[in-house]
Amino acid sequence: MDKLTAAKVLLDVAQTESFTATADRLDISRPMVTRHVEAVENWLGARLLQRTTRKVSLTNTGEQMLPDLQRWVEQAQQIEESLMPTQAIQGFVRVSVSMSFGFSELMPALTIFRQQYPGIRLDIDAQDRAVDMVSERIDLAIRTTNDPNPALIGRPFAVCHSKLVASKAYLDARSAITHPTDLEQHACLGYKNFGRHIWQLTKGEQKHQVEVNCDITANEATVLLHGSISGLGISMQPTYLADSKIASGELEWILPDWQLNTLQMYLLYPSRKHLSHPVRALIDFLVNHFEQQQSLR
Structure with missing residues (x-):
């Protein structure tokens, strides 16, 4: 029996405290x-886990030996990966990502990833909701937040910049916007996850917090993007969605001299201790790939 595989299984049992849960997680x-x-336990000559009808726990010896x-x-794993050609890595990775980032940025990146790692199969769960990574068997979640879940391992890989945008038709029919406070008089489109719609803008030493009126909300950025294109109002959009629409003339950039707060983007996973070769390969690839994307730095 392969010692490395067996050790990974034991470590997973120590984490889940259940043989059944580990069996489900590792399939x-x-x-x-x-x-x-x-x-x-036979190789080490010691009992590492205490089994009862209700729970599995580490023995005293197990607690002492677990870190080693x-x-x-x-x-x-690091040695294996350094010696293994990318084409030889095989396996399955389930990724949770927002629809907007998934469509706009992740799928083009995966075109390159698949060329390098043809043996890795991917399942993309594109939804704008919180997920239970363990129960839903999510290997990797891509999230935009300055407050990542502390129960997960978070590896920052990009920065999300935003712009305020609206269609020319909307702006031509409304009063001019020359200062952040002017936004209070306009129709705005907001994210439904926020209780209050407060936009923070900065220009040098000047800082303004504006509570805007959002009669239309959505849980997904591209819905709001197309709402702005349709003339429904002003929305705050990540630059990876907004820039192409500004360049095409479908949208105009509002208050370009003012900056909106940035958000960190994270690759989140349950534990660094049990990362499979495919998951580790995808994480390293995405970090390296997006380091080269200037719009996300």
Whole structure:
């Protein structure tokens, strides 16, 4: 039996405190989980897990040996990955991403990724909602937030800049916007996740917080984008969506001398201890890829 695989299984059981949960997460049978755990205990000559009818927990010896076992697994994985050609990595990765970033940025990036890693299969869950990564078997979540879930490992990979935009037809029919406070008199389109729609703008030492009127809200950026294109009002859009529409003339950039707050973009995953080769490959690829995208730095 492969020692590295067996050690990964035991570490997962230590995290889930359940043979059944580990079997479900790793998509193997419960008896196979038991065999892996017993193999590690036999190799080390010590009982590492205490099994009861209700719970699985680490023995005192297990608690002492777990950090060393984790380090060994991480080092072994790094060595394997450094020696493994990208074409040889095979497996499956399930990714959760917002629809707007998924359509605009992720799918073009994955075209390059698939050329480098043809053996990695991908399942993209494109929804604008919070997910339970463990129960929904999400390997990697891409999120735009300055407050990532502290229960997850977060690797920053890009910065989201935003612009205020509206159609020429909308702006021609309304009063001019020359200062952030003018926004209070305009129809705005907002994100439904926010209780109050407060836009913060900065110009040098000047800072303004404006509470805008949003009679139309949505949970997804491209819906608001097309609302602005249709003349429904002003929306705050990530530059990766707005810039092409501004360049084409479909939208105009409002208050270009003022900057909106930026948001950090994260790659989130449950644990760095049990990253599979495919997940680690995708994370490293996305970090390197988006480092080269100037609009997201």
